Amino acid sequence: MALRELKVCLLGDTGVGKSSIVWRFVEDSFDPNINPTIGASFMTKTVQYQNELHKFLIWDTAGQERFRALAPMYYRGSAAAIIVYDITKEETFSTLKNWVRELRQHGPPSIVVAIAGNKCDLTDVREVMERDAKDYADSIHAIFVETSAKNAININELFIEISRRIPSTDANPASGGKGFKLRRQPSEPKRSCC
Amino acid sequence: MDEEYDVIVLGTGLTECILSGIMSVNGKKVLHMDRNPYYGGESSSITPLEELYKRFQILEGPPESMGRGRDWNVDLIPKFLMANGQLVKMLLYTEVTRYLDFKVVEGSFVYKGGKIYKVPSTETEALASNLMGMFEKRRFRKFLVFVANFDENDPKTFEGVDPQNTSMRDVYRKFDLGQDVIDFTGHALALYRTDDYLDQPCLETINRIKLYSESLARYGKSPYLYPLYGLGELPQGFARLSAIYGGTYMLNKPVDDIIMENGKVVGVKSEGEVARCKQLICDPSYIPDRVQKAGQVIRIICILSHPIKNTNDANSCQIIIPQNQVNRKSDIYVCMISYAHNVAAQGKYIAIASTTVETAEPEKEVEPALELLEPIDQKFVAISDLYEPIDDGSESQVFCSCSYDATTHFETTCNDIKDIYKRMAGSAFDFENMKRKQNDVFGEADQ
Numbered sequence: 001m002a003l004r005e006l007k008v009c010l011l012g013d014t015g016v017g018k019s020s021i022v023w024r025f026v027e028d029s030f031d032p033n034i035n036p037t038i039g040a041s042f043m044t045k046t047v048q049y050q051n052e053l054h055k056f057l058i059w060d061t062a063g064q065e066r067f068r069a070l071a072p073m074y075y076r077g078s079a080a081a082i083i084v085y086d087i088t089k090e091e092t093f094s095t096l097k098n099w100v101r102e103l104r105q106h107g108p109p110s111i112v113v114a115i116a117g118n119k120c121d122l123t124d125v126r127e128v129m130e131r132d133a134k135d136y137a138d139s140i141h142a143i144f145v146e147t148s149a150k151n152a153i154n155i156n157e158l159f160i161e162i163s164r165r166i167p168s169t170d171a172n173p174a175s176g177g178k179g180f181k182l183r184r185q186p187s188e189p190k191r192s193c194c
Numbered sequence: 195m196d197e198e199y200d201v202i203v204l205g206t207g208l209t210e211c212i213l214s215g216i217m218s219v220n221g222k223k224v225l226h227m228d229r230n231p232y233y234g235g236e237s238s239s240i241t242p243l244e245e246l247y248k249r250f251q252i253l254e255g256p257p258e259s260m261g262r263g264r265d266w267n268v269d270l271i272p273k274f275l276m277a278n279g280q281l282v283k284m285l286l287y288t289e290v291t292r293y294l295d296f297k298v299v300e301g302s303f304v305y306k307g308g309k310i311y312k313v314p315s316t317e318t319e320a321l322a323s324n325l326m327g328m329f330e331k332r333r334f335r336k337f338l339v340f341v342a343n344f345d346e347n348d349p350k351t352f353e354g355v356d357p358q359n360t361s362m363r364d365v366y367r368k369f370d371l372g373q374d375v376i377d378f379t380g381h382a383l384a385l386y387r388t389d390d391y392l393d394q395p396c397l398e399t400i401n402r403i404k405l406y407s408e409s410l411a412r413y414g415k416s417p418y419l420y421p422l423y424g425l426g427e428l429p430q431g432f433a434r435l436s437a438i439y440g441g442t443y444m445l446n447k448p449v450d451d452i453i454m455e456n457g458k459v460v461g462v463k464s465e466g467e468v469a470r471c472k473q474l475i476c477d478p479s480y481i482p483d484r485v486q487k488a489g490q491v492i493r494i495i496c497i498l499s500h501p502i503k504n505t506n507d508a509n510s511c512q513i514i515i516p517q518n519q520v521n522r523k524s525d526i527y528v529c530m531i532s533y534a535h536n537v538a539a540q541g542k543y544i545a546i547a548s549t550t551v552e553t554a555e556p557e558k559e560v561e562p563a564l565e566l567l568e569p570i571d572q573k574f575v576a577i578s579d580l581y582e583p584i585d586d587g588s589e590s591q592v593f594c595s596c597s598y599d600a601t602t603h604f605e606t607t608c609n610d611i612k613d614i615y616k617r618m619a620g621s622a623f624d625f626e627n628m629k630r631k632q633n634d635v636f637g638e639a640d641q
Contacts, residue, residue: 027636040438040634041292041634041635042636043635043637044637044638045638046638062438063440064434066443067443067444069443069444069445072241072423072430073294073427073430073434076423177534177535178295178422179294179295179297179422180296180297181291181292181294181295182282182294182419
């Protein structure tokens with residue numbers, strides 16, 4: 001079965017639950033006291049989609065989104081971006097458009113965009129109407145789901161939908177160069193004169 | 195802001211980002227700010243191409259033949275990584291390699307008598323090379339074996355040479371090497387820019403030749419590596435490391451004032467707010483009154499639509515023009531990369547000629563290099579002052595980095611980082627200090 005490595009980057013304001021969504025997906029756990037994002041570089045999970053294995057490499061922001069300091073390398077080469085807002089905070093939906101603009105500016109042209117309205121278990125303090133968010137997502141051809149990392153609602157569905165929307169390999173001819181990862185040298189490099 | 199930090203860092207150049215990463219990994223609370231909206235400062239890769247034209251005040255902007263502006267990531271300083279050098283060690287110890295991909299630079303060339311010659315990367319190439327005659331090659335080979343076997347901790351390897359006292363000139367004499375071989379060794383292998391090293395004790399030169407040959411052995415072709423998407427990826431990678439360990443990042447953040455009390459730094463004022471700190475790290479541009487000028491470098495960024503002639507159509511290479519070939523004191527360098535490294539549009543090459551400025555007409559000084567590059571589609575000329583800090587920070591607790599010099603590698607930058615670390619921490623730098631303290635990749639085991 002073919003394995004495809006897919007980089008996914010997370011976007012959205014501090015505190016909307018980006019890391020919690022990924023923890024639920026990768027580790028199937030939820031920590032309500034999770035700190036603003038510290039200590040996570042990326043998380044990986046492989047799922048089967050039709051005849052392929054999709055290995056998601058999900059990059060967390062490391063908190064650099066707080067003061068709008070995400071680096072271009074964060075977006076580079078991403079197959080998909082998940083932009084998260086908090087349904088209980090209207091302002092996080094308002095700034096969503098800024099994140100979409102940022103993504104259009106720095107992300108790859110054919111990136112799959114998913115919008116996740118998190119904390120949908122808190123409907124009694126909802127500030128963002130589902131219909132409004134879905135209309136916006138449709139207007140930019142983005143995937144839309146409301147999620148609850150806490151109650152494990154729509155998390156797997158979100159990633160299944162991303163798998164569905166990722167263009168097949170053939171549609172993406174390799175543009176630009178491919179490099180390699182540095183590895184530690186086994187000690188005692190062989191001598192050589194030049 | 196309006197908070198207390200252990201360390202505030204100003205400027206997101208490579209030196210500052212590496213130090214920020216080290217401080218965060220070691221548990222310091224770090225605030226890292228840059229007045230620019232992008233990472234990298236003087237060591238950034240400018241994108242899109244329109245920004246480069248703007249920066250160099252070329253008002254008409256890029257012509258359509260340059261392709262999509264976003265395909266360009268143009269380095270401001272021309273450097274490569276030595277494959278066995280200190281920066282690679284820093285990347286490996288910090289695992290910042292996780293965020294980066296590299297390519298081997300395809301060749302190194304040296305200018306002699308108006309032509310360029312490949313610096314041999316294999317024994318076969320060495321035997322075939324016209325850089326030196328056959329009898330010279332045999333003596334040179336003996337010399338290289340001596341260097342390879344030399345161990346400063348094992349006097350049996352010294353063969354009568356005293357690493358702390360014998361000059362490099364005397365070592366060359368011992369092996370009966372001619373002037374051509376000496377020039378080649380000192381400039382194309384030990385990468386000295388001048389000939390001052392000849393009368394210095396030989397240990398440093400031997401170690402530099404070792405670094406070159408060990409770097410070359412690592413991947414072949416050349417001793418140099420280059421990151422896809424440009425050198426600007428390096429500061430971004432180390433900034434990410436710092437952030438993962440709690441560093442706070444702010445871009446587009448002007449610095450109004452650095453606040454000192456009784457000669458010691460206590461904080462930074464930005465947009466009316468004050469962040470307090472115990473120590474400050476910054477690049478020279480943030481404290482112009484506390485640095486002194488230490489020379490100038492000229493860098494001419496050239497966009498080409500062809501590989502450089504006589505490089506076997508290499509899509510990346512270095513050319514060294516030894517100073518005595520062109521009656522100068524310092525070598526001239528060309529670093530060339532291309533669309534193959536995702537730094538230019540398809541079919542385009544970026545060649546940067548650079549050298550230490552010696553006269554009032556620096557552009558004339560680099561003409562021998564520009565002649566090798568013709569025809570040139572577009573030139574961007576930068577003449578930069580080099581700065582170094584006036585004080586060592588022991589009283590002020592302000593630790594300023596040095597400007598990026600004309601070398602085409604990062605060894606001097608890493609030495610600066612180690613020196614600043616030692617002054618800040620009070621103990622010698624050890625690469626072990628850079629290791630990540632906890633796991634920060636989750637999910638499946640392999641990564």
